[in-house]
Amino acid sequence: MPDGNDISGLQADDPVAVRFAKMAAMRAAGDEPYKDRFDRTHTASELKTACADLASGESAGLEAAVAGRVMAKRDQGKIAFLVVRDGTGEIQLFCKADVMGVDRFRETLDAIDLGDWVGASGEVVRTRRGELSVVPAEIVVLSKSLRPLPEKFHGLTDVETRYRQRYVDLIANPEVRQTFEKRFQAIAAIRRYMESQGFLEVETPMLHPIPGGATARPFVTHHNALDMDLYLRIAPELYLKRLLVGGFERVFELNRSFRNEGISVRHNPEFTMLEAYQAFTNLEGMMRLAEGIVTSAAQAACGSLVVDYQGTRIDFTPPWPRRTLVDLTSEAAGKEVSFARSLDDLRGLCDEHGVAWEPGWGKGKLITELFEKLAEHSVTGPMFVTEYPLETSPLARKKPSEPDLTERFEVIVAGREIANAFSELIDPVDQRERFEAQARAKAGGDDEAMGYDEDYLRAMEYGMPPAGGLGVGIDRLVMLLTDSPSIRDVILFPHMRPEA
The missing domain is CATH 2.40.50.140 (Nucleic acid-binding proteins)
Structure with missing residues (x-):
């Protein structure tokens, strides 16, 4: 030029x-x-x-x-x-x-x-x-425009160019503008719904001294004046729960989070989540909240609770069915998958089904991997998949009758997770033990293990009320509401490799 x-x-x-x-x-x-x-x-x-x-x-x-x-x-x-x-x-x-x-x-x-x-x-x-x-x-x-627009009758069709030059994509392809209008309508509806339920929208830090709130590999940066490394947040969870300790009973944040992981049709290094925390409720309350959030977004963006996604009809009308992770995995594997099996048995099941595993993984991690590889993709949903293993749920309350499991669900739609929720762990002693387990995993080479956040433990020791917490992946939800096959279709400026 x-x-x-x-x-x-x-x-x-x-x-x-x-x-x-x-x-x-x-x-x-x-x-x-x-x-x-x-x-x-x-x-x-x-x-x-x-x-x-x-x-x-x-x-x-x-x-x-x-x-x-x-x-x-x-x-x-x-x-x-x-x-x-x-x-x-x-x-x-x-x-x-x-x-x-x-x-x-x-x-x-x-x-x-x-x-x-x-x-x-x-x-x-x-x-x-x-x-x-x-x-x-x-x-x-x-x-005065100094560059010609894409050819009139064919528009801009090259996918790489469309994502890289979104400004031209929006000019050439009116349906792309409609996709983003639906995104904005859905987000506005979610805000209205949360406010109608008595939630306060808050803002928490995007630069964290300790990566926490999820198991993921963080982006690292350096603050020159303080001469310290900081991490782009992978989730706002631990700060939002500090607000519960401080007395705010219903809080939410529509936030940008960052994870230094792979890029795929479902993953972008920078993404949008809603996280919400409510005192004096549990997993049941979070199920009702999840249904309310998603149905509000669907009605605003689509005018209906029934949508077609990639040839599959999805009905978001509540109540949504509930199944346990272990039951779904057992059905997909064709044999019992549970904590009653030995570690070697579960490793053998992974080998049988081509599921890669690491020597340091316990039963909970193996069972979760089997679910994600064998069962998750077949769930049309929306469905509450419940009772995730403790090993892969370091912030969730244990299920009282089965200490290897937690009071946690994921909402699965069209074979992918769009929401995750817990009955929150509020016991600081239990939480310390889980942080210690995560620290051991990190020392053993697990780059996604959670950081040990002593200040968060101190906050918990002042007393956190019983609470439920919910996270909703906004980008994945919008994919469903706009019949978009890739997360890049619903992010205005997705991350790309540099141009040659």
Whole structure:
């Protein structure tokens, strides 16, 4: 791309060179190609609403100033048609030489290219063909586009380019804009629902001295003034639960979290979660909260609790069924999978089904891996999968009758987790023992083991009320609500490798 007005490296007929030349010509004529404002009176949707009853061939008796990007141009000599898109839709400019003046008409139309931002003022009419239009007395270029848009009929289809140049993707593919509008509607609905349930939205640190709240590999940075390493948060959990100790009984955070792990259709290093904590409730309360959050988002984004995802119909209508992790895994394996089996038996089951395992893993980790590899993908859902092993749930309350299991669920939909919840562990002695186990795992080479957070233990020792906690993966939820196969489809600017 040339710098400034330098087009020396381009052929004269190159589309970029042609546009640079038009920009230079505007400046030479005293017409700044990048204006600082335009006094718009109507958006496209406002005009369509105001003139909904206007008959073909009639004038609305209304003058309007509209602005937007030129998406189509049809020049027929003494008349021309421009389709201009703003943030609400499209409106046609019905340009006439006898209205604009012959010289001004030709000069203006020749200067305008697809992709330019323009403003136009004039009479509002409906053409004989029924198209609501503005007949401009004047059109001004507000921002000159120096790169041509993707080819009109094929749009922008290369996936890598779409993700890397989201700004062009949004211009070329209107359905992409609709996906993100649904995302924003879902998030707004979740906020409204949480507030209606008495939750306070709070903000907690994104830079943590100790990575905690989940088992994941963190990003590390360094604070120069304090001369200390800090970690981008992998979850806000431990800070939110400190607020329970401090007396806030219902808190939530819609947060950005970061995990230095692989990228896939379900994983992005930077992602959005909702985490919520409620005093004086348990897993049952979190089940009701999860159903309320998801159904509120689905209704706002889709207008229905029944959605189609990649060819599968999913009905979010509560109540959702409940199954234990052990039962689902046993069904998928074709034989009993439980803590009653020996460690060697469980390792043998992993070998039998091609599930990789590490020598340091206990029964709980082996059973969890078997579930994730054999059973999870077959759950259409939504389903509460309950009773996760203690070994893989270091912050969840133990199940009283079975100490190897916890009072924890995950919501599985279309074969993937979209939410995770516990009856919270509030016993500081038990929590210390679990942190110590995580520390041993980290010392043994587990990069995802949780850090030992002494300050969090101190907070717990002041007394934490009985509570339930819930985390919802917003990106994965939006994937379901927009029928998007990849998490990159629902993140505006997903992380990519550098361009070659």
